[in-house]
Amino acid sequence: MEHTARLRPPSANIARALAQFALGLAPSTLPDDVWRKSTHQILDAIGLALASRRFPFAAPALAGIRAAGAPGDATTIGGGERLQPRDAALANGYLIHGLDFDDTHPGSIVHPTVACLPAALAMAEATGATWGELIAAYAAGMETAIRLGRAVKGGFHHAGFHATGLVSHFSAAVIAGKLLGLSEDEMVSAQGIAASTSAGVQVFLENGAWTKRMHPGWGALSGITAAKLAQAGFHGPDRPYEGKFGLFDTHMQERAGEVDTESVLQGLGEEWTLMDTAIKPFPVCHFIHGCVEAALTLRADIGDPRSIEAIVCELPAPTLPIVAEPAAAKQVPRSDYEAKFSVQYVVAACLVRGRFTLAELDDDSLADAEILALAAKVQCVAEADTAFPKYFSGAVSVRGAGGTTLRRSVPVNLGSGERALNLEAIVAKFRANAGLTLSRTEVDAVLETLLSASSDTPVRGVARVLACA
Structure with a gap:
């Protein structure tokens, strides 16, 4: 096959740089504003997952996920379903993104929290992690998702792909790999495996189909699978982003030369792109x-x-x-x-x-x-x-x-x-959304649990409250 490379190569291997960053990130090293911003975004996402259960699109998807998967110990937000971690991540991703009311990073045009939280919650619960370990893994995933989206400058959408549906596979692989304790090489391999599952075509725009809602959760399921395969010794590509026929080359095609691969690496660990994430005040695109x-x-x-x-x-x-x-x-x-x-x-x-x-x-x-x-x-x-x-x-x-x-x-x-929503506005939005399915007492319990969770709080305890069952 004739192929002309258009992509400008980065100064270092992107997958390895992201692996090193993620594995070196500890709860104690997170800046206070990153911790606070992460908590607010997670709160917003949980409220949306609870609200989605009120709408007709929720029940058929959850029924299909249960039928395709298997019972397990992982929590689905707002329900009594106990599923395998991969299936719970798929379900929670679907619920969080179901109303398209979840946060967006403007520069990357990615919904980053739904690209990260489903995998973080499922794997933190499965591994017995603390809330601090979940936040650290979530933050590593957020930087992965946002930086990959930002590098293409909106190009995924122009090529017909839902950007969140693509990058969620990689952010979930990084998150799951961190919580599973993968080595650096295994983390690189997990990202390489994710390159073969990342998808998300925007054909849903033709008839209002429900597939966009599924994309981030499918990315979580695939990322967890990739991390598990890498942990078991499965060998994946080591240049999934910048390699010939890698993510940027295949999905950007003739626009690959416009991709700023170096921007994924710049300021990694020092510049926190997640701080620019915007929480939506209106339930529309x-x-x-x-x-x-x-x-x-x-x-x-x-x-x-x-x-x-x-x-x-x-x-x-x-x-x-x-x-x-x-x-x-x-x-x-x-x-x-x-x-x-x-x-x-x-x-x-x-x-x-x-x-x-x-x-x-x-x-x-x-x-x-x-x-x-x-x-x-x-x-x-x-x-x-x-x-x-x-x-x-x-x-x-x-x-x-x-x-x-x-x-x-x-x-x-x-x-x-500078017009970011403050905590009061975020809590008001959470109450309005969660209140569609929960009593005021239940809303208060979830709100208190999320806002008071400390670094040492067991995720399994938080998950029990989120189940609301």
């Missing part, structure tokens, strides 16, 4: 968040939304194929998942309802004639001035019956950078 805020701030000034004649939404150009096109389909989403990826629907709902919550994704809202009529008036264009992907910016202009046009622009979306 993060690409839409700037427009959501702009529409909500306009709502008070427009009076009757039925008087609106035209709406223009400005978004970063790379996001338009995912959340704005084809316009005819986006204006009439057929499911809650399609609605999450439709800027036309989301902005119209914001202007009609003055809010955007999980309630705006129910069947009645999707059939709301007033929202759909307004969605048909939305035109989407490329934003002229944006800091994307550092921030998910956006702007909305509304023209009224008298010809007057109002415009609002959001250069830095709520939840990102």
Whole structure:
């Protein structure tokens, strides 16, 4: 096969550098802000897993996972199912990502916590690890997932792949390898094995299929499998990222020359990219968040939304194929998942309802004639001035019956950078989500357990509370 290498090689083997970083990371060496940020992100993810159990997509997936797997001792969040660790990781990943309300790292366009927590929780429980050991493994996985996504500058999405569905295989392999006590060579091999399982095509965008929800959990299952195989002596590739036909070469194809392989290595262990992770305030694709805020701030000034004649939404150009096109389909989403990826629907709902919550994704809202009529008036264009992907910016202009046009622009979306959600807001979000399936007493118990866990707290004790059974 004829093959021309386009990838710029890094200065060191990426898999080995990530292995060395992960194996050298101890709970005592984690900066306080990294520990605190990790705790907040885990809290947010657990609340989302609990909320997902309320929705129709949860039961069929959990039933299928139970049927395909086997009983075990690993916890599934919010339920009585006790599964093998790999199956529990798949289930928990599905639940955390089910509502697409989980955190995002803007620069990498990856949902990092769901790429890491399912494997960390399952393997920490299985190995009898402490909460500090879980946090250290989680942090190592977060740096792996984020740095791999950041290196391609959004390129996975442009090539038709769900970035989180790809990188979760590697972050889970690193996490499982650390908690299993793999050697450096075994950790490299585990990442190499993961290169043969990493996948996640974005064809779900055509019909709102449920497969995106499954991708991160499948990455956790595969990463755990890769670590177990490496531990047993299975030999994997040693250059899974930068090698010929490795991750970057095969998945980026003609864009492989754009990959910044060196950025994966830069500042590893000193610069904590997980600190830039953004917790979502709205349950829609993060690409839409700037427009959501702009529409909500306009709502008070427009009076009757039925008087609106035209709406223009400005978004970063790379996001338009995912959340704005084809316009005819986006204006009439057929499911809650399609609605999450439709800027036309989301902005119209914001202007009609003055809010955007999980309630705006129910069947009645999707059939709301007033929202759909307004969605048909939305035109989407490329934003002229944006800091994307550092921030998910956006702007909305509304023209009224008298010809007057109002415009609002959001250069830095709520939840990102200096506008990161504080603990009060994160707890409020957790309570709203967890409260969909738990009593107030149960919500308080989970909240107290997660916020008070210390480095020496046994993960198995935390897991018993998370089972809520």
